[in-house]
Amino acid sequence: MMLEIKLCKLKLRNPTILASGILCNGSLLKRAALEGGAGAVVTKSLTKEIREGYSTPVIIGVEGGLVNAVGLTNPGYENYIAQDLPIAKEGKVPVVVSVAGGKIEEFKEICARAEEAGADAVELNLSCPHVKKHGLDIGADPIAVRKLVKEVDGILKIPLFVKLGLSDNLNKSAIAAQDAGADAIVLINAIRCTVIDIVARKPVLSNVYGGLTGTAIHPIALRCVHELYPKISIPLIGCGGVKDSKTALDFLLAGASAVQIGSAVALRGIGIFREISRGIGHYLKAHGFKNVREIIGVANG
């Protein structure tokens, strides 16, 4: 009970959430919930069309993190909702459907179908750093964010999360999303980057540019949460470099109501959610807190 949080209308048994694009498929989302102990899970980002994504290499390690340019690989929302969503729901934790698109109508179509199929929330991916006109190109433009979120919010009953990435307009886009009806802001996504192999003398990713995730981006993501928290009234979900209870707790103290975990699944395995939840529980007990809600934002102002 100590770790239970309410996120919008959703009840989470603990504040650890599997991030979008990690494990991805229904049966693995179920494992993240049942074996791994995740409080909620997010699907891979679904698009209207089937996308094979970029050719390999698409994910590699670097010092302090992972670099990926997967390319929004997915079987199309209709396929995914038929083959993966039902089994993901067997994990008995909230399932958040991540949605990516180019046009407002695509977002609306996918969100409506996700809600109808039993998604507990949707997360608009307005932050993918490596697919043109799909992610960050929308999320870095507050006017585009406001328009899109308003349209999607108008047709949804379930909570609407908006995932934003690092840009000069991050705070403005977050406020625009809130004003347009978003129920929570997830920040941040992978940070645009590249990797060059000095022996091959070539960029490693087939797409050349990708996104950096993991330990290296944590202080940046933490700054984003800390900076946005006083400016906004809807819940924030911290994402970026959570790998242990310390890096989850600092997000909570900065003002996040929950954290998303991605890259560190590669480091610690599917059980990382339970490990981190336990660590948060120990911290709360050791410092005399009765509930995780008591620490949200205490390091802010």
Add this chain to the structure above:
Amino acid sequence: MQEKSFAVKSSGFSKNIFSYEDLEFRPAKIKKIVDESLKVKSFYLEHHSKELPVPGQFVMVWLPGYEEVPMSISDAGKSFIRISVSKEGLTTSEFHKLKSGDKLFLRGPFGKGFSTEGKSFLIVGGGYGTAPLIYAAKVISRKNGKLGYLVGAKNKSELLFLKEARRLGEVQVTTEDGSMGHRGIITDLVEPILDKKDFDSVLTCGPERMMYKVVQYCVNRGIQVQASLERYMKCGFGICGSCVLDPIGLRVCVDGPVFDGKLLLKTEFGNRKRDASGSRIAI
């Protein structure tokens, strides 16, 4: 990563602890290239590590300018690992143009391999599936394990590693056209040999429908069987989900590629797999 268990522990998760640096490419010089058949070449790559890879493990191999592909380890020593590449698509055709001294870029070895604990083993290999098995057979033989070795291919010219296998013991061959050994498919030989001899474990790799039959034969007789699977892979270290086996969510790259047959029969093994987009398709 070097853990020898090949089945996912029922209670938990596979605890494959990587550091991010483990997931970077490292260059590997090609020491030697050997023609194995018309379509298959073996590449001996410079590779130094304290422990030898477990048979059944794989490496991700990148040829700059082309794709990165998962490759079974077909042999390994203190200073090399061998991969055996069949010329299939654009990237593997480019592999075939490489010369000794050229470089490939590796990540891994990854995954859980074959358990070679025991006294007697039956190897059942079809086509390119013999790549991880010849290495497994060598490791078993070094540990003085007894070996039965069945190998099959479409025709004589596609049989792989026959000389190496014969150095380890008796080899039974099948070809679909009858150009060598028994005319037919390898599964014809599995039941007769299981009737005659006892084995602690059966190791199989090859076309999935073939493996499915082998696994069924063994599980029905209560014989332990380990099968090495192939699935579309992107990351190789357990996070992208591309290689998942539904409905229990096994990842071929870290929970496998070698699985216990009984566990596989609880999955879509032999029936369905996912394509590059993640759509489930029939095998």
